[in-house]
Amino acid sequence: MGKFVAARAAAIVASRTGKHWVPLLEHVGDSVPAVKAVFTRDLRTAMIRLKASAGRLHPFHIYHRHMISALHPWLAFWLLAKAPNGKAPHKRLP
Numbered sequence: 001m002g003k004f005v006a007a008r009a010a011a012i013v014a015s016r017t018g019k020h021w022v023p024l025l026e027h028v029g030d031s032v033p034a035v036k037a038v039f040t041r042d043l044r045t046a047m048i049r050l051k052a053s054a055g056r057l058h059p060f061h062i063y064h065r066h067m068i069s070a071l072h073p074w075l076a077f078w079l080l081a082k083a084p085n086g087k088a089p090h091k092r093l094p
Helices: 002-014 018-031 033-038 041-052 065-071 073-080
Strands: none
Touching: 002 018, 002 033, 002 041, 018 033, 018 041, 018 073, 065 073
């Protein structure tokens, strides 16, 4: 299972729209320790490099939040809850 998750994450990062899915990958990695464990150093480096690359980051997970929430209910609150003023939905509260 771990190899499959790592391969899927690497495929997402390597795709044409991979930059825009990195915030969702990071959140899942932070939320699920088993997923975080299979993220290799190379994958993390690629994710950081993508986020820092030129061009605007479009958070695709926000655009597709209703479908992702229907398929993966454990992500629903993070994707659908309205954040307090000044806080983005993907930032932790202090």
